[in-house]
Amino acid sequence: MAVATNLREQKVARLVEREVGPVWNERFARLLWRHLPPLREGMVLDIHSGVGNTIEQLLTRLPAGVRVLGLEPQEAMRALAKSKIAPEWKKRVYLKAEDASSVADMGDSLYDLVVANLVLREAHDLGVALEGLLRVTKPGGTLMATLPMYGTWSEAEDILREVLRDEGLDNAQNRLRRMANLRPTGPAIAQALGRLQLTPAHYVVEQERFTLLFGSGREFLFSPLVELGPLRLWKAVVSSDGDPQQAFFRFKEAIDAYCASGLFTVSAVAGAIVVQRPMEGEDPRVLPGPRYWRRFPGLDTLWSQAESGTLPDDSAASELDIDFGADESGIAAVGNTFAADDSVTAPRKIVNAVEAAEDDAIRALLDDPSPDPSADTNLDALLDQVLEFDSNQAAAGEAVEELDDEEVELVHVDAHRPGETLKRIKALLPPPRRSPPPPPPGGVKKK
Secondary structure: OHHHHHHHHHHHHHHHHHHHHHHHHHHHHHHHHOOOOOOOOEEEEEEOOOOOHHHHHHHHHOOOOEEEEEEOOOHHHHHHHHHOOOHHHHHHEEEEOOOHHHHHHOOOOOEEEEEEEOOOOOOOOHHHHHHHHHHOEEEEEEEEEEEEOOOOOHHHHHHHHHHHHHOOOHHHHHHHHHHHHOOOOHHHHHHHHHHOOOOHHHEEEEEEEEEEEEOOHHHHHOOHHHHOOHHHHHHHHHHOOOOHHHHHHHHHHHHHHHOOOOOEEEEEEEEEEEEEOOOOOOOHHHOHHHHHHOOOHHHHHHHHHHHHOOOOOOOHHHHHOOOOOOOOOOOEEOOEEOOOOHHHOOOOOOOOHHHHHHHHHHHHHHHOOOOOHHHHHHHHHHHHHHHHOOHHHHHOOOOOOOOOHHHHHHHHHHOOOHHHHHHHHHHHOOOOOOOOOOOOOOOOOOO
């Protein structure tokens, strides 16, 4: 129903604003603000602007002559974004109900700055996506994008792989590994940029590792960040083989065992891509690559000497062991050259048609931002039961007396047949304890 969908979207929008955004979206966007070009006027395109945090930062940091067009398909997200627009910004921003696919229908060379925070998801063909974003960027304009890179969620996926191995689900284990390999590395991004005829002077690729802390397996699996992010993908990987209920219960138990003496620490690798579209007669000294290295005077000196071919043999470069050249194929990140071999990139070669088909299916799942919610209704209901109740306590006869309001809300949101799900959950509860009837007034009469 439209009303139910709208309520669900509103709940998701509030979760993104309050819990997901501060620890995820804004952490990635922070990598971009240090590269924000000094625009005086012009147009900015913000793709998938979400709840409006990125637009708010752009309007705050850029002068009044700069206007922003935000694309966001979800009405609830746009409503929150509009609430953050100050009165003096009303004529500087326009929110449109479109998504990233609408970029393909735009004309060439329209925007001075294009911002895509967490739009280039793991399964995208980076070359095609970056080419489309650069096409709508004006010559001399800047494209800034972020994405999760190889190594994100690695601790959790390592544990899940071990669980799948113990359950004998080898196919699911292999699919999970290949899904992790779809997240790009720095060299893979450099390859994609090199195929677009961009040199290291035109771009900067940065990455920053940070950690997320969780107190238990339940806290991890019920975190809005995980529920709205990788959990859907892990469900899809596991649900095609074996018993997903058992697998996810053991996943939760394994996390609890892993962090029994402390917190469960999960890594995230945030990547940032900053590209300046080439133009005729450009001065390479003002492009992102050289401009980036000016913040590090010692390395900037080595960069300049390497580019001019005057680097002495006994210089500090030999101590740093940095290769500053670019190979003939242009596969290079700023200041570093990467060989075009399989050892530097996470994805391995596809060895047969079956794996190729499965990889295509994984890519299709990752590319679809709003899959049919009815597809995994049964699995969601099973997970509700498994994660809401500890089977060890049930086996020991320790009764769970009632569900609190938050748990009931989660069941209603995640299961699309809430009445049926609640019936199944109540069936797991032991019968209520009946207290003995009170004695009659006046006590017990003696014969």
